[in-house]
Amino acid sequence: ETGVTQTPRHLVMGMTNKKSLKCEQHLGHNAMYWYKQSAKKPLELMFVYSLEERVENNSVPSRFSPECPNSSHLFLHLHTLQPEDSALYLCASSQDPRQGAADTQYFGPGTRLTVL
Amino acid sequence: AQSVTQLDSQVPVFEEAPVELRCNYSSSVSVYLFWYVQYPNQGLQLLLKYLSGSTLVKGINGFEAEFNKSQTSFHLRKPSVHISDTAEYFCAVSGSGTSGTYKYIFGTGTRLKVLA
Numbered sequence: 001e002t003g004v005t006q007t008p009r010h011l012v013m014g015m016t017n018k019k020s021l022k023c024e025q026h027l028g029h030n031a032m033y034w035y036k037q038s039a040k041k042p043l044e045l046m047f048v049y050s051l052e053e054r055v056e057n058n059s060v061p062s063r064f065s066p067e068c069p070n071s072s073h074l075f076l077h078l079h080t081l082q083p084e085d086s087a088l089y090l091c092a093s094s095q096d097p098r099q100g101a102a103d104t105q106y107f108g109p110g111t112r113l114t115v116l
Numbered sequence: 117a118q119s120v121t122q123l124d125s126q127v128p129v130f131e132e133a134p135v136e137l138r139c140n141y142s143s144s145v146s147v148y149l150f151w152y153v154q155y156p157n158q159g160l161q162l163l164l165k166y167l168s169g170s171t172l173v174k175g176i177n178g179f180e181a182e183f184n185k186s187q188t189s190f191h192l193r194k195p196s197v198h199i200s201d202t203a204e205y206f207c208a209v210s211g212s213g214t215s216g217t218y219k220y221i222f223g224t225g226t227r228l229k230v231l232a
Binding site: 004040041042043045048056090092102103104105106107108109110 | 120125148150152157158159160161162165167206210219220221222223224225
């Protein structure tokens with residue numbers, strides 16, 4: 001596997017379910033990100049991890065809980081979601097955001113989440 | 117605070133015709149500018165980026181963009197498009213976030229549809 005992979009690619013869940021999204025990067029990067037992509041809206045940055053430490057949290061509801069056990073893996077744990085949380089969730093990685101704003105981000109294909 | 121505006125949500129163009137996708141940004145500090153492309157069912161991929169130096173930036177797949185500081189624009193151009201260029205294009209600006217990190221602000225995207 002190369003680049004950034006995400007599983008599952010599609011997920012349908014009820015509002016009372018608990019599920020997790022997984023992201024893995026094979027690029028040797030030190031920073032990982034979760035974005036939410038909804039139709040007609042800009043990508044929304046949700047969480048940033050640098051060297052496994054959360055460095056950015058953009059006022060995301062607590063029903064989304066990230067976990068970064070090491071620099072290659074990132075999870076997004078979901079519980080009691082709402083229908084408006086249905087979206088494409090993208091994971092990305094970069095060398096290290098503390099190196100500067102010129103850091104290129106590498107994206108996975110995303111998980112299409114539908115909340116019923 | 118930074119922001120990015122992509123005025124055109126959709127741009128239809130015939131194959132082998134030139135195309136320009138518009139991007140304007142606002143920022144009170146120096147920024148770095150990016151264009152990403154998203155093909156169907158895939159994550160975002162970097163096309164090109166402006167960090168400093170020459171205002172004309174060349175990217176992959178024959179695309180180029182020109183940084184215009186006085187007009188706060190970073191329009192993307194291609195002299196002759198192909199069917200395979202059909203995708204969604206995102207402009208982004210990066211700047212300081214909290215904790216000394218940098219984060220991207222994305223535009224809403226422009227859907228380029230190349231017609232045969």
